[in-house]
Structures are given as C-alpha cells and as structure tokens.
Amino acid sequence: MTSLMLASEIVKRPVVTLAGEVVAQVKDIVFDGAEGCLTGFTLNGCGLFSGPLGHALPWSGVTALGSHAVVIRDETVFEQASVVTDRDRAGGGDVLGARLLTDVGTDLGKVIDVVIGVTMSTQPSARVVGCRITSTEALGHHQRPVFVPLPATMAVSDELLLVPAAASEFITEELPGFATALQGFRARLQEA
Template identity: 45%
Template structure:
C-alpha cells in the first residue's frame, strides 16, 4: 500500500535500527536531482540539546519510512551528510527548498504559495514528491485556505516560483485521503495530452 505524508511530519521522526536503537532523528529531507523524489535525509541527534549530525541517510539505506519511525538495518548504513547533499545538487536549481515559493501555472496564474511538500512512499520502495500543500490564492476559487495540488513527474522550480501545468488547478484535493487518486488522475491527464 502506498502512503502519503507531509514532509513536515517526517521531520523529527526517530531513526531506529532493527536492534531497537534510536540513533538519530530526521532533520531535513533532501530531494534528489530534479526535485521529484526524495534522495535522503540529513540527521540530528536525539534529545533536547543535540544538534545536527555529520551523518546523513540516503534513501537507499532506508528500510521503511513509517508513520512513527524511519527504520534502518543498523547504524552502519548512515553515510556522510556531504555525500547526501552532493548527490542532490540541482544544476541551476534552488537546492529543493520550495517552501514559500509561489505556484504559477504555465498560463501565468498564481495558484498560491507552497506551505508543505507531499511525499508518496510506494510499494516499490520509492519516495516521490507528488504534490504541494498550498495556501490557496483567490484564483483557485476554493473555500478552504489550504489545498493539495498535484505535481507532474518533472517540473521547474526556482527559489521564487514553481511552474505547474494549468491543468493542475482542476485536480486540487481538499484532504490527503483523496489526494492519491487526484495525483493519479492528473498525471494520467498529462500523459493523454503528450
């Protein structure tokens, strides 16, 4: 079963080995080149006074990204954080930080600003960026202040704007439960056009 989650919910989640040890917690999500998938995580120590760690976790080392913990085999699977960050560098990109960016359609309509990134962990053990939670603009004409906007497989983003196809507007969901279906419908719609 695939599972949708907000990036903000993943941050702070404990990283636990199969021996039941919590070796770290998720500090931030690192997106892989292109920004369409999760490449790994930076880590922070557990406990009140612990700061960022020199180790990071690549997505390939993750056994499961669950609702309560990130499971890894043992503490040997962590790698250096620079390795994780290097693998994610996007040529000319913003490093994957889209929070606060304005979402513009390719027809030049502002849909809102990004407040969270929605991830989908699939059965095939991939972790894709499938949408944004967006603080909606008036153009969206929705009643709720925050909506879920599906994303195509690839998109262009700068620190300032995220460009989406105009059709994204028609596949907005108001809750995460219905969002998985909306993403599928949206992507199918795009394929149909191409």
C-alpha cells in the same frame, strides 16, 4: 502500495535500527527537484540538547519509512552530510515558501508543505507527488490550504515551482482525497 505522507510529518521522526535502537532524528528531507525523488535525510542527534549531526541518511539506506519511524539496517548506512546534501544541487533547495505557478502564468499560491508518495517494495521509492499551498484567489479557495498534484518532473527553484495548468483542476482540500486527484491529473497529462 503507495502511501502519502506530508514532509512536515516526517521531520523529527526517529531513525531506528532493525535492532530497535533509536540513533537519530530526521532534521530535513533532501530531494532531487528535477526528478522529484527523495534522496535522503539530514539528521539531528537524539536527546534534549542534541543538534545537527555530521552524517546523513541516504535514501538507499532506508529499510522502511513508516508513520512513526524511519527504519534502517544499522548505522553503517550513514554517509557524510555533505555527500547526501550535494545530491540536492539540481533540486533548487528548499521549496517551502516558493510560489506555485502554472505554465500559463497563473499564480496558484505559496508552498507550505510537500506531499510524498512512499512505496516500500523490493525497490523502495519516495517521490514528491504534490504540495500543500496557501491558495490565491485564482483557485477560488483564497488563503485556504489546498493540495495540488504535481507532474512526475517539473521546473523547480528556491522561488518557484512550475506546473501544467491542468493541475488547478485537480485540487483537493483534504489529503485523503488527494490520491484520486493525483491519479486523474497524471492520466490527463498522459492523454495530452
């Protein structure tokens, strides 16, 4: 089963070992923009005056990503931060603030959050499946936040995400209705 989470809700989530020890806090999410998959997390220490840690958590070290914590077996799964963040080189960096543009040149809006589909099974995965944008007049929701489904692969840079024009037909204003919109959008892409 896949659950949907906003990237902004994962940031600051505690990282907990299977022994119940809180060992870090999620600082940022690292993903491969071309493939749309989450590759890991940069970390902050725990406590009032803790800052960024020199190590990071690769996705392969995650046992569970729940609504309240990221669970790991133990701290041996951590890698050097530079190793985990270097995997981001194809991703184009931070997409927050980037424009969402259709392949026919319509500016849909500015990205304010990312929707992640998390599947915890024998092969756990976390993929970017959508984004939350502040919409433009082109969508008829001017300046209101809306959710837009994304294709499995797309062009991504620091300034721009390029999506098929059909994405604008599957926009929702609430996250609970987003799963249905995403399914319809992906089905439409397969028909084309």
